[in-house]
Amino acid sequence: MMRLDHVTYACGPDGLMPTAERIAESLGLEFVKGGVHPRFGTRNVIFPLKHNQYLEVVEVLNHPASLKAPFGQAVRARSELGGGWMGWCVSLDDLSGAEERLERKAVPGNRKFPDGRELTWQQIGIKGLIADPQVPYLLRWDDGTEELHPSRALDPTGEISEISIAGSRERVLEWLGQPENVNLGPVTTKYQAPNGTPGILSVTFKTGKGTVVL
Numbered sequence: 001m002m003r004l005d006h007v008t009y010a011c012g013p014d015g016l017m018p019t020a021e022r023i024a025e026s027l028g029l030e031f032v033k034g035g036v037h038p039r040f041g042t043r044n045v046i047f048p049l050k051h052n053q054y055l056e057v058v059e060v061l062n063h064p065a066s067l068k069a070p071f072g073q074a075v076r077a078r079s080e081l082g083g084g085w086m087g088w089c090v091s092l093d094d095l096s097g098a099e100e101r102l103e104r105k106a107v108p109g110n111r112k113f114p115d116g117r118e119l120t121w122q123q124i125g126i127k128g129l130i131a132d133p134q135v136p137y138l139l140r141w142d143d144g145t146e147e148l149h150p151s152r153a154l155d156p157t158g159e160i161s162e163i164s165i166a167g168s169r170e171r172v173l174e175w176l177g178q179p180e181n182v183n184l185g186p187v188t189t190k191y192q193a194p195n196g197t198p199g200i201l202s203v204t205f206k207t208g209k210g211t212v213v214l
Helices: 016-027 064-068 070-080 096-102 126-131 169-176
Strands: 002-010 032-037 042-049 053-060 084-092 107-112 118-124 137-141 159-166 188-192 199-207 210-213
Touching: 002 070, 002 159, 016 042, 016 053, 032 107, 042 070, 053 070, 053 159, 064 070, 070 084, 070 126, 084 199, 096 118, 126 137, 169 188
Parallel strands: 002 053, 084 137, 159 188
Antiparallel strands: 002 084, 032 042, 042 053, 107 118, 118 137, 159 199, 199 210
């Protein structure tokens, strides 16, 4: 099974909390502090959304891991450009096909909660996102972590309705490797091909404020 899991927004030069508060005001949604990703040298806040999805706003830390880990490198690069949409993430039940196709192993990720609980996962494809920002990275949540999924941090009131991407639908389906099985739920992906860098152009949300494009 393949589904849209979350979208990632890198904070601007004003830092994580001011960026998150600005987005919260635009969307009319609440966020929670997500915590630190020790392996990646980053930290985030979470906007829980319907359909087991969420918006992540992420900041790179002054930590050695952020220089070595591709995820930290990707966040740093986007933030140094002023911040904005960094990428989107698709979750799978099994990453073995992606590992074989990309000829590398998935890497573990983790986030610790203040009460000592730990959310863990495996991910792959950040290097692909860095090289070609139109493609999503891929993730598999570890067994037993369902109750800790970020979409459950609050009772969600908003949802993603559309992702607009500068790029090619065929390229993205080829990257995902299972074009016949791609089901992103109630989310439309719209592809455009303007000149310039590929990647997410905008994400459209349905919230209590109506339709909001970020």
